[in-house]
Each structure stands twice: as C-alpha cells, then as structure tokens.
Amino acid sequence: MLLAPMIAVVDSCLLLPKQPEPSGDARLDLLASSCTGQNGSAAALVESTLEGLQPKNGQKHPVPVGYTLPAPLLQLFLRQPDGNWALDTERIERIVRTVRDSTYPVILYLFATHFSTDAPIEVELATDSRNLAQTRDGPMSQSLYYDSAINNWSLASTQNALTDRRTQAATALLKALCRLPAEDLAKIKGLTLLGEVHHLFPDFEAGMGFDMPYRVTDYSAKSVADFREYLTKEFRQIEQFNRVVGTTYTSFDEVDAPSRDIRTEPLRRYTEHIDSFAHGSFPVSGWAFVRTTKHITPAWVHIYINGEFAGRTPVDKGRQDVLLAKPEFGSANTGWRWNLDYRRLPAGLHRVNVFLESAPGQLIALGMREFAVMDKQQNPPVLQPQKPLPAHLSVGDSVQAYIDQPKNQASYYYNPLVPLWHTFRGRQVAEYLKFFDNVVNQSCMSSKPHFTHQILPFANPSWDENKFAIDASLNKAHTGNIRLGVSLYGDASYGQSFNKWYAASGHRSYGVTEFHPLKAMNAIELNEVFDMHAENGAAFLSFFVEPHWKGEVVNRGHNLFSFDPANQKFGSDELYRAAQQLLGTGVKTPASPRTQ
Numbered sequence: 001m002l003l004a005p006m007i008a009v010v011d012s013c014l015l016l017p018k019q020p021e022p023s024g025d026a027r028l029d030l031l032a033s034s035c036t037g038q039n040g041s042a043a044a045l046v047e048s049t050l051e052g053l054q055p056k057n058g059q060k061h062p063v064p065v066g067y068t069l070p071a072p073l074l075q076l077f078l079r080q081p082d083g084n085w086a087l088d089t090e091r092i093e094r095i096v097r098t099v100r101d102s103t104y105p106v107i108l109y110l111f112a113t114h115f116s117t118d119a120p121i122e123v124e125l126a127t128d129s130r131n132l133a134q135t136r137d138g139p140m141s142q143s144l145y146y147d148s149a150i151n152n153w154s155l156a157s158t159q160n161a162l163t164d165r166r167t168q169a170a171t172a173l174l175k176a177l178c179r180l181p182a183e184d185l186a187k188i189k190g191l192t193l194l195g196e197v198h199h200l201f202p203d204f205e206a207g208m209g210f211d212m213p214y215r216v217t218d219y220s221a222k223s224v225a226d227f228r229e230y231l232t233k234e235f236r237q238i239e240q241f242n243r244v245v246g247t248t249y250t251s252f253d254e255v256d257a258p259s260r261d262i263r264t265e266p267l268r269r270y271t272e273h274i275d276s277f278a279h280g281s282f283p284v285s286g287w288a289f290v291r292t293t294k295h296i297t298p299a300w301v302h303i304y305i306n307g308e309f310a311g312r313t314p315v316d317k318g319r320q321d322v323l324l325a326k327p328e329f330g331s332a333n334t335g336w337r338w339n340l341d342y343r344r345l346p347a348g349l350h351r352v353n354v355f356l357e358s359a360p361g362q363l364i365a366l367g368m369r370e371f372a373v374m375d376k377q378q379n380p381p382v383l384q385p386q387k388p389l390p391a392h393l394s395v396g397d398s399v400q401a402y403i404d405q406p407k408n409q410a411s412y413y414y415n416p417l418v419p420l421w422h423t424f425r426g427r428q429v430a431e432y433l434k435f436f437d438n439v440v441n442q443s444c445m446s447s448k449p450h451f452t453h454q455i456l457p458f459a460n461p462s463w464d465e466n467k468f469a470i471d472a473s474l475n476k477a478h479t480g481n482i483r484l485g486v487s488l489y490g491d492a493s494y495g496q497s498f499n500k501w502y503a504a505s506g507h508r509s510y511g512v513t514e515f516h517p518l519k520a521m522n523a524i525e526l527n528e529v530f531d532m533h534a535e536n537g538a539a540f541l542s543f544f545v546e547p548h549w550k551g552e553v554v555n556r557g558h559n560l561f562s563f564d565p566a567n568q569k570f571g572s573d574e575l576y577r578a579a580q581q582l583l584g585t586g587v588k589t590p591a592s593p594r595t596q
Contacts, residue, residue, distance in 0.1 A: 001534035002189055003583075004107045005545040006068035006514070007049050008562070009042035010117070012547050012554045014094050015075060031549045041094050042069075043101035045547050045554075050104060052548040053576075054583035063530065065583060066105035066189065068513075068542045071095050073112035073169035074119040085121055085165075087172050096176045100184045107511070107540055108188055109453070110173075110440070112166045113195030116142070116149035121165060126151055131162040133200045133217040136259040140217070145205045146560060152200045155432040156218035156226070166194070167439050174443035190449040190539060192485050192513055193436050197454065198468040199425055208463045210276045210283075210405060216467050218428065219257060228252045230424045245416045247271055258417050262378070270376045271417040276464045277342075278418040282410075285337035285461050287322045288315050288366065288401035289329050290358045301336045302363060304353040305345070307387030312357070313338040317461040317497065318490030320518060326400070332518060333491050337461035342412050345373050349381040354403055355392055363392040366401045372411045381411075404462065426472035430479055437482050449539065451485030453513040456501070459492040476506050483507075483539075487514035489561075494521075494529045502536060512541040516561045520571025523581040530582075545576075 013035040020032040034044040046067050054065060078088045099106055116122060125131050132139035133152045140152035153162055177185070199217045201207050217223075232252045235241040242249055247269065249255055258274035260267055267273060276282075290299050298316040302309065317335030340352070349372050355363040372381035395401065437450055454473055457465035465471075472478040474486075484507045492498045494517050502510070512533060521529070533541055544562040547554040553566060560569055563576040 001530070001538045002064050002066050002105060002107070002540040003530070004066045004068045004105075004189075004540045004542045005050070005053065005563070006070060006109065006542045007042075007046055007545050008547050008554075008556065008559060009045050009098070010070055010072055010075070012556050013042040013045050014072075014091060014098075018090060027550050027552070028554075031554070035094070039097060039101075041097035041101050043098045045549060046098065046102045046104065048550065049545060049548045052551065053545065053580055063534075063583075064105065066107065066540075067102070068107040068109050068192075068540075069095065069098060070109045070111045071173055072117040072119065073110060073166050073173070074121055074125075075117050076169040076173065077119065077121045077165065079120060087169065092173050092176050095173060096180065099177065099187060100180055102187070105187050105189050107542065108177075108191045109195070109513075110170055110191060110193055110436075111195050112169070113197065113453075114150050114153050114200060115145070115195065116151050118149070122151055125153075125162050125165065128161055130154070130157070130160040130220075134220045134223070135202065135215040135217055136219045137215065140200065140202065143202070143204055147557075150200075150204055152217075154218060154220065155197060155199070156220055156223035156428055158432065158435045159222075163435070166436070170436070170439050171442070174440065174445055178444035185444070188445070188448055190451055190483075190511065191440060191445060192451045192453040192511065193433055193440070193482065195453045196487070197429055197433055197452070197473065198457075198470045199429065201467050208457070208460070208467065210464050214261060214275045216425070216469075218425070219259060223428070224257050226428075227257050227421065227424050228255055230427070231255060231420065234420070245271060245420075247417075255417075257421055258415055262413055263411070271415055273413055273415045274418050274421070275413075276466070277412050278415045279422055279466060280343040280414050280419065281339045281341045282371075282412060283337050283405045283461070284340055284352055284354065284403075285335070285405045286354070286366070286401065286403040287319050287334040288336065288356050288399065289322075289326070289334050290315075290356070291398045291400075298333075300357040301338070301366070302355040302357055303338050303340070304355070304389060305340070306350055306384050307353075307389055309390075310340070311338055315356075316491060316495060317459075318492070318518065319461070320490065321462070333495070335461040342371075342373050343414050346384065347373050347375040347379070347381065349383040351383075351386060352406065353389055355390070356399060356401060358399065363390055364395055364399055365392045366395065366399075367403045369403060369406050369408045369410070371406045371409070374411050374413050376413075422466050422469055423472075425469035427478065429469055430472040430475075433473055433482060434480055437480070449483055449511075450481070451483045451511040451513065451539075452479065453485045453487065455487050456492055456498065458501075459488075459490070459497050474505070484510040485513040486510060488512055489514070489516050490518040493517045494525075494532070499532075499536065507537075509537040509539055511539050514561075515541055515543040516563075516570060516572075517575065518570045520574035521578050522574070523578045526575065526578040527582050543575075543579075 077085045129139040133154045260272045262273040298314040302312045315336045319335035323332040354366040457468045546564040
C-alpha cells in the first residue's frame, strides 16, 4: 500500500502568477522561484513536505511513501482578450514538471467536483442553468460547506459546457503528461476521477439528515425525460409498470418524477409523493453512552416492534455532534442505527421499543416511539396488537442516550415509484463517472488504475444516504473497470463498518482517497489502521497535509482536516506526529489489540 498524502500545492505553488511579486520574505521568495519560471513546478515543495513528514535517520521506512497531486481542471483556463477561454499551458506544464522532477510515486487526482476552486471560469459556467443541478424548485445557486464554496454542478447530462470544459482540461493535461519519458510516467501509480460525485441538495452542510423539507436533484427537463426512458426500458409495457407500481397510467410520457409531500401538498396522483422515507424504510437511530471504567466491546441496541424482537445493532457509529455537545464522553463512537423496512407492516399505528444491552442479557429501556404506516387514503391509523416486552431495567445514572429516529407519532407513506427514482438517480452518478473514465482511456493513462473518489453516506448514522444516490457508483456492476476509491472519516476509517461493507461488496482492492479518524491516535494505533487497510487490499491511502517549506508550514487557508502539527481539530496535530514517528523510525511498532 502506498501512503500518498494529499499535499496542498495548488494555491501555494501551481496557481502562482508567472512573475510573483517579492514578498520580502527570502524563504517564501525562494518557494515562489521554485514554483514559477521556465522549470517551475511543485516538486521541490512536495519533497520538502515529505522530508518533514519522514525525517531521514538512515533507517528503512516501513511502507512506501508518495503523494497525491491534485490537478484542478477548471483552473487550467485563461480568459483571452476577446472574452473566450484558452488552456493555461503554463499551469499544465507545472503539473507535468511536478511529476517529472519529484522522485516520489504519485496518485494523480483529476479534481473537478462541486467544491469550488475559485476558478474564474466557474463564474461563467454557473450562469448557465444547464450546468446546474436542479431541485423541483429549479437550478441551485452556490452554497457553502464549512468555509468552502460549493458549485451545485449537474451530473444529469454530459451534454453541457461544464462537462466540455472538464473534458478539455483533462485531455490537455493527460496529453502533456503522456509526453514524459517512460521512467517518469511509471511514477504515476493511479488516477482518481473528479472527486466526490453524487447528487446534491440545498444547505449541503446542514441538510444531510432527515428533518428538513425534502429537496433532491435532478429535476431538469432532460433528467425527467431520461427517467421516463429508464422506466420504458425496465418495464417495456405501461401495463406491466402499472401492475408493479399500482397506477393507471396510459403512457410512460405521463409519469412524472415524485416531488411532493402528501402531508403538506395536494397530489394529482399518489405516486407524486416523496420524502426521506417514501422508498420504504426508515432508520431507528440515536446515540448511547455507558459510563464504564474498563474497556468493553461495544454495547448493543435491541429493537422491538409491537413487542416482538426485530433486530439489534452495535453502538459503534461516529457521532461528532454528540462528542461536541458531550466532550466528557471522550469518544464520538456513540451512534447506532437500524433500518426498518415498514413495507412489511400493515397500515396502522405501531410501537418501536429500544433497549440497550450494556452487559450480556441485561436490557435497559431507552424509550418508545409510536409511528403510523399510512395507506393511500390516509385513513386514521389504529393501534396494532402489542405483545409483552422483555424483562428490562430503567435507565440509571450510568447511561445517557437519545433516540433520534423515528420521531414520535411520525407517519410513513410508501410510494413504489420512489425506489425506481432513486435507482435512476444512482445510475446517473455512475454513468457520469464512466463518461469521464472514457476520457482518460483515450490517453496513455488507459492502462493505469483509475479510481473513484466517493464518500460513504451510509457510514454516518445521521445522514439520509438516498439524497446522495451514490450506491451504484460503489457497485462494480455499474462502474465497469473503474476501481473503488473511498473517503473514510471517523470510525469508517478504523472501525468495522467499512470492513463489513467492503467484505460483501465484491471489490478486491480499493484506494483510500481521503483518510481522517477524527480523533487522535499514537503511532502504534495508526500503524495498526494502516496495516488493516493494506491487508484488506488498499492500493494507496491519502490524507491531507499542509505544505512545508524549509522546515516551516506555508501560510495559507489551512484545510480543517489536514494532518498538521498546528492543527488541533480532530486530533490532527497528534495524527501528524504519529505519522511522522511511524515513517521516521522505520521500525514496526509492537502488536496491540486492533483499534475498535
């Protein structure tokens, strides 16, 4: 497994003007000189940063070290005097020379996702609605995620200016790289495609959960037309579609994508209804903390529906919001979630009881919620028969817990058209990635491993993963020869949630495109996590690192998730020192129980 830190060389080096103004700081002026000019590149900055991360002491490093080189595609354009755009050959060549002049192996990150790079061409592209993702209310304007601007780009079509510019920049960069000698091309160990590619929704930072008005993408005219075409191919005859969905359409042309909430809006047809749960399931989820003085395996939550045992789930999911509110817990891994398929329940009022098993055979009641499974006619729900609950204790001082979902007296309406809509949206994501993969395949990079760069929404128990529509892009059946690349944060990076999913996914290798445990680790713990991913088949592992020049960090707007000695967020300073110790000593750390 290649350790390939993603070094922030873009704004600190690759995007510098051809003739930067003197700063008055000899150290920074020397950096600018190395980045610009006839032979300018980020190679020296890459070398300086990696030398600081792995101090030379004459011993062999335990793992191969390289770097991830972000290539911001939309930053590779210059506006011409006539108002048109031309490729910025200077910036392209700086990227090429970085690969040429650095001695380290590299993962090339063809970056052009919804996260803005402040490229001037982005402003123009954002004025064309064909480039923008659309909710039922129309095209989405720019928004924020923490301090980063987000351009809500569309992926419902490849026939727009956005895709043309991404393709143009990638083609030019790859063509320039392919002119390198074979020994330099051999340094490129893989490419990651675009970055996080998924459907979008309003208020991206706070809108990932279940409690806001339901607005997803994409409702553009082309997307809705493509949805009808998808249904036609799936069912062939409208009569078959009507039998499955329970409708009376006379033509697929009559079918609209579901976009209204039956609780607050009038429907012309029941199949117009959509919300976070209309596909047929909802999460029973929350958090729990058990005060203990010794290490124990995760507690379990037991779910009972109408008095009958339905399932159980471990308390091991990351909940940064809980840790922020309750820092005394000392861990974010207090979350739990179990998905309930309510399609199997009769219409009526039901009860879900939640118990915590903190010790074998000992159940503690955390609470009860009533919820209604509604029929199409919205008849008043009648309470279903209840069976006696198991023996249990009341919550004591040693347990703190909360049930987030379901809300008490929540109502659920299943619409058979919604799962089809989500499946279609997921295929849009996969098809866009395959289109861009084909762009790379037209170059000498076709034989290099190509990876996605996807998040795992289901790893966060508070997120509505259907908003992202990302499942198909994680599935080998829908992505062809593109290899799995995933960004792992929190317990997904070191716990068992990703391992369990990966073991059943059918994938045999992957790349970790972004990595952050969201907690401090020492060198022993970090080494165990690295070993775990290497044993699983990870080809590379990347984490953000701030650029260091001549022993000092380069002053810039630092990434919140960078491993850096000056970044105390999420234990990032300790993680940097742990990586530095691990790479600097070159000595395998002693065995210890695997981090849970």
